[in-house]
Amino acid sequence: MKAPALKIVVTVKLVPDPNAVRRIDPATKRLVRTGVDTALNPFDEYAIEAALQLKERLGPETTVTIFTMARESMKESLRKALAMGADDAVMLSDPALEGSDVSLTSYAMAQALKKVGFDVILSGALSDDGNTGGVPGALAEYLGVPGLTNVRKIEEIGDGRIKAQRETDTGYQVVTGPLPALVTVTMAVGEPRYASLKGIMGAKKKTIEILSAADAGIDRPLGSDGAKMEVVAIAAPKSREKARVVEAADGASGAQAIFDFLRERKLV
Amino acid sequence: MRDVIVFVEHSGGQTRKVTFELAAEARRLADALGGKAHAVVAGSGAAALAQQLQNHPLDKIHYTDDPDVDKYLLDPFVDYLEAVAKMTGPSVVLVPNTMLGRDIAGRIAARLNAGLASDVTELRVENGRVQCVAPKLQGSTITTCAFKAGDYGVITVRPNAFSAAPKSMGAEVLSIEKPPGKSYKMAVESDVEEASGELGLEEAPVVVSGGRGLGGPQPFETLLKPLADALGGAVGASRAAADAGWVPYSLQIGQTGKIVSPQLYLAVGISGAIQHKVGMQTAGTIVAINRDGTVPIGETADLLVVGDLFQIVPALTALVQKAKAAHA
Ligand SMILES: Cc1cc2nc3c(=O)[nH]c(=O)nc-3n(C[C@H](O)[C@H](O)[C@H](O)COP(=O)(O)OP(=O)(O)OC[C@H]3O[C@@H](n4cnc5c(N)ncnc54)[C@H](O)[C@@H]3O)c2cc1C
Ligand SMILES: Nc1ncnc2c1ncn2[C@@H]1O[C@H](COP(=O)(O)O)[C@@H](O)[C@H]1O
Numbered sequence: 001m002k003a004p005a006l007k008i009v010v011t012v013k014l015v016p017d018p019n020a021v022r023r024i025d026p027a028t029k030r031l032v033r034t035g036v037d038t039a040l041n042p043f044d045e046y047a048i049e050a051a052l053q054l055k056e057r058l059g060p061e062t063t064v065t066i067f068t069m070a071r072e073s074m075k076e077s078l079r080k081a082l083a084m085g086a087d088d089a090v091m092l093s094d095p096a097l098e099g100s101d102v103s104l105t106s107y108a109m110a111q112a113l114k115k116v117g118f119d120v121i122l123s124g125a126l127s128d129d130g131n132t133g134g135v136p137g138a139l140a141e142y143l144g145v146p147g148l149t150n151v152r153k154i155e156e157i158g159d160g161r162i163k164a165q166r167e168t169d170t171g172y173q174v175v176t177g178p179l180p181a182l183v184t185v186t187m188a189v190g191e192p193r194y195a196s197l198k199g200i201m202g203a204k205k206k207t208i209e210i211l212s213a214a215d216a217g218i219d220r221p222l223g224s225d226g227a228k229m230e231v232v233a234i235a236a237p238k239s240r241e242k243a244r245v246v247e248a249a250d251g252a253s254g255a256q257a258i259f260d261f262l263r264e265r266k267l268v
Numbered sequence: 269m270r271d272v273i274v275f276v277e278h279s280g281g282q283t284r285k286v287t288f289e290l291a292a293e294a295r296r297l298a299d300a301l302g303g304k305a306h307a308v309v310a311g312s313g314a315a316a317l318a319q320q321l322q323n324h325p326l327d328k329i330h331y332t333d334d335p336d337v338d339k340y341l342l343d344p345f346v347d348y349l350e351a352v353a354k355m356t357g358p359s360v361v362l363v364p365n366t367m368l369g370r371d372i373a374g375r376i377a378a379r380l381n382a383g384l385a386s387d388v389t390e391l392r393v394e395n396g397r398v399q400c401v402a403p404k405l406q407g408s409t410i411t412t413c414a415f416k417a418g419d420y421g422v423i424t425v426r427p428n429a430f431s432a433a434p435k436s437m438g439a440e441v442l443s444i445e446k447p448p449g450k451s452y453k454m455a456v457e458s459d460v461e462e463a464s465g466e467l468g469l470e471e472a473p474v475v476v477s478g479g480r481g482l483g484g485p486q487p488f489e490t491l492l493k494p495l496a497d498a499l500g501g502a503v504g505a506s507r508a509a510a511d512a513g514w515v516p517y518s519l520q521i522g523q524t525g526k527i528v529s530p531q532l533y534l535a536v537g538i539s540g541a542i543q544h545k546v547g548m549q550t551a552g553t554i555v556a557i558n559r560d561g562t563v564p565i566g567e568t569a570d571l572l573v574v575g576d577l578f579q580i581v582p583a584l585t586a587l588v589q590k591a592k593a594a595h596a
Contacts, residue, residue: 024409031405043524102384103377125524126370129405132386132424137342137374146453147342149371152517163457166341169279169367169469169518171462175341177454187507187524188517228383228419233412237403243569245561251579258555258580259587261571265553267474267532268499268591 004158005061006179008051009118010086011109011139013041014070014077015129029231030099031129038077043124045084045192050185051122052085052193054157063087067116069097069109075208082203083195089206090116094213099224102134109135110142112216120162121182125150140182148181152188270303271359275349276321277368281313283320285471286364288432290425291324293391294362295433300393304328306356308444310348311337318441324432326439332446340452346375347447353380358420360398365424365527366470373424382420385413387527389429389550398423406523406546426550427470428529462516469519474501474532475548477521480508481537481558481577488515491581492536498588504528506538522547537577540565557581 017037025032040048051064066081066089068074078089092112100108113121121143126133140147148164152172156163163176167186195203213222220226244261248254262268272294277284287307294305304327309317311333318331330352337344349372353359361376363369365387377384390401399414400423415421469475476496478488488503496503503519510520521528523543533551538544540556540563548554549568556569557577566572573580 024405024411029411102374103381106374106378128523132374132384133370134374134377134384134386137371138378138384139374141375141378147371147375148454149342150367167367167517168459171460171516171518173341173459174457175454176457177341181454186517228381228421229385229413229415231411232399232414235410235412237407237410240568240570243556243566243572245566245572245574247561248573248575248580251576251583254557254573254575254580255583255587257573258557258571258584259591261555262532262553267553268588 004058006054006058006119006157007063007065007117008054009065009067009113009116009121010044010047010051010081011121011123012044012048012066012068012078012081013127013130014038014068014074015041015127018042018128024234026234029234038074040077040080041124041127043126043128043187046187046189047122047124047185048081048084048086049192050154050189053190054154055085058158065090065116067109067113068092069105069112072210075210078208079203080195082206083199084193085199087206089208090211091208092211092216094222096213096222099227100222101227101229102132103138103228104220104222104226106135106138107142107220108213108216108218108222110139111218112211113143115211115216119179120157123182123184125184125186136182136184143182146177146181147184148175148177149184151183151185154183270301271356272298272301272303272305273349273353273356273359273361274305274307274326275361275363275369275372276307276309276317277364277366278309278311278313278317281316283317284364284366285432285468286366286425286427288324288434289427289430290362290364291321291326292433293425293430295325297360297391297393297398298327301396301398303359304356306330306352308349308352310334310345322439322441323434323436325435325437327437329439329441330444331441332444334446336452339456341454341456342371342375343452343454345372346379347450348444349376350379351444351447353420358418361420361422363422363424365426369424373422377422380420380422382422383415384422385415386424387426388423389426391423403550406542407549426527426529429550462518469502469504470526470528472502472528473530474499474534475504475521475528475530475551476501476534476536477504477506477538477548478509478536479506479538480512482509482514485514487578491578495534495581495585495588498585498592499532501530501532506544535565535569536581538565539563540568
C-alpha cells in the first residue's frame with residue numbers, strides 16, 4: 001500500500017552563528033545581526049532532519065518546505081537547508097516586522113503559513129538566540145491547529161492522523177491526534193544530516209519565495225509598535241570569581257578538598 | 269494589569285515546589301499592583317491540592333478536576349487558565365519555566381494577546397509596570413523587559429530563583445466551570461516512566477551531574493546516586509551522557525535540557541560546553557571534578573578539583589556520609 005503524500009513545512013529561524021560572540025546593541029537593545037554570520041537555528045536542523053526522514057518514509061511526493069521569517073538579506077543562508085534535501089523555501093520578509101515580540105512573530109508567521117498551506121509543521125523546541133520556546137505554542141494557537149510538543153519519535157503519520165512519542169519530565173507519552181498539526185521535535189530524532197555535494201549543487205536551483213507582510217495578509221500593527229513588551233535595560237552578568245583549582249594527589253585528598261570547601265560554604 | 273495568576277504544576281498528587289515560589293512572588297507583585305493573587309490548579313486531585321495551597325499567601329484558588337485535563341495534551345490546561353485570566357481582566361500570568369510551563373506559556377500568550385517574558389529570575393514593579401529580569405544569549409547578557417501597563421503579560425519563571433513563603437491568608441477555594449463548546453484532539457494514550465523519582469531535578473537543592481567522563485551507565489548508579497543521596501540531591505547529566513544512552517534525556521541539564529539553579533551543583537566528568545553551562549551557571553556554588561585542569565567548566569566553577577573521578581567520588585561520598593552520621 002502506498003503511503004499518502006504530505007506537505008511538510010519546517011519553521012527555521014535564522015540566528016547569528018552560535019559560535020560567534022553575541023552582542024546586544026545598547027542603543028536599539030536588539031541583538032546585533034549585521035556583520036555576524038547567519039546560521040540555521042541548531043534546534044531547527046533537527047526538525048529538518050525529522051522532515052527528511054518522513055519524506056524518505058512516505059516517498060518523493062511528500063514535500064518539505066522551509067519557512068522562515070527574517071530579513072531578505074539572509075536569504076542565501078537558507079541554501080544549507082535546501083542542500084540537506086528540502087524541496088523549496090518561503091521567506092516572510094518585511095522591514096515592518098523588525099522588533100516583533102513572540103506574539104507578533106507567531107501571529108505574522110501564522111498568517112503566512114495559512115497562505116503556504118501544510119499537513120504538518122515541524123519546529124525546533126527553542127531558538128538559540130531568542131530562547132523563549134514560546135513561538136511554536138503561540139503559532140499553533142494562531143493557526144488553530146493542535147500542537148504536539150517535544151516529540152522524539154513519530155511512530156505513524158498519514159491518513160489525517162499522527163501518533164508520536166513525546167518526552168516528558170519523567171519519561172515519555174504516546175500521543176495521537178489529527179492532522180494538520182504542529183509538532184516540535186527534540187534532538188532525539190537523530191543528528192541532522194550533512195549536505196552532499198549533489199545536494200549543494202541542486203540547492204542553487206531550488207526556489208526561495210519571498211512574501212511581504214501584505215502578501216501574508218497581516219492586519220495588525222507591526223514591529224515594535226505592535227509588540228507587547230519592550231526591553232528597558234541590558235547589563236552584563238555578575239562575573240563569578242575564578243575557580244579555586246586544586247590538584248588532587250589522590251582520591252582521598254581530592255575528596256577532602258571538596259568536603260572542606262562545602263563545609264566552608266555551609267553546604268554540608 | 270493588576271491581578272496575578274499562578275499556574276499550578278503538579279504530578280502524582282503533589283504540587284511542584286516551584287509553585288510555592290510563584291505563589292510568594294504573586295503575593296508580592298499583587299500587593300505592589302494593588303490587585304489579588306490567584307492560583308489555577310487543574311487535573312486529577314486538584315480539589316485536594318487546592319486545599320493544600322491555602323497554606324500559601326494567595327487570595328483565590330481556582331480548581332477543576334475535569335478528567336479531560338489528563339486525557340488530552342495541553343489544550344484543557346490552557347482553556348482553564350484562559351477562563352480565569354479572562355475573568356480577572358488584564359493580569360500577570362506566572363508559569364514555571366519547566367517543560368510543561370514552556371508549552372503552556374506560548375499558547376496562553378496567544379490566547380490573551382499578551383507579551384511573553386521567559387526564564388525570568390527577578391521581578392519588580394515600577395510605575396505600575398511589571399519588569400522582568402532574565403539572562404539571555406546563553407547567560408552573557410542580563411535583560412530587563414517591561415510589559416505595557418494595560419495588557420496581559422505572561423512570564424515563565426526559573427525554578428529555585430525565588431523563595432517560597434508559606435503563610436495562610438484564608439484564600440477562597442473556587443471551582444472553575446468548564447468553558448463551553450470544547451472538544452479536544454491530541455489524546456494521551458499512555459504515559460511511560462523512565463526515570464522515576466527524578467521529577468524534582470529542577471527543584472533539588474543539590475544536583476550531582478555526570479558527563480562523558482563516567483564512561484558508561486553503571487557509574488551513574490554506583491558513584492553518583494550514593495553521593496546525591498548523601499547530599500540530599502538529585503542526579504543530572506550532560507547531553508553526551510544522555511546521547512550515549514547512559515541515562516534518559518529527562519536527566520539532561522543544559523540549553524536543550526533542564527535549567528537548574530540549585531544551591532550546589534557538582535559537575536563530574538563534564539567539560540562545561542556553553543550549552544551545558546546555560547543550564548547550570550546560576551547555581552549558588554559550583555564544584556567540578558575533572559582530570560583536565562584546563563576545561564571550560566573551570567571558568568564557571570567555584571572550585572575545580574583536578575583528579576580521577578573514580579577515586580574522588582567514592583571518597584567524597586564516604587566523608588559526607590560520615591559527617592551526616594556524626595550529626596544525627
Ligand atoms: C545545539 C546544541 C545543543 C546542546 N545542548 C546541550 C545541553 O542541553 N546540555 C549539554 O550538556 N550539552 C549540550 N550540547 C552538547 C555540548 O556541546 C557538549 O558536547 C556536551 O555538553 C559535552 O558533554 P560532556 O561534558 O559530558 O563530555 P566531554 O566534553 O567529552 O567532557 C568529558 C569530560 O570528562 C573528563 N574526564 C574523563 N574521564 C575522567 C576521569 N576519569 N576523571 C575525571 N574527569 C574525567 C574529561 O577531561 C572531559 O573534560 C549541545 C550541543 C549543541 C550543538
Ligand atoms: N523568525 C522565525 N522564523 C522561523 N521560525 C521561527 C522564528 N522564530 C521562531 N521560530 C520557530 O520557533 C521555534 C522556537 O523559537 P523561540 O520561541 O524563539 O525559542 C524555533 O525553533 C523555530 O522553529
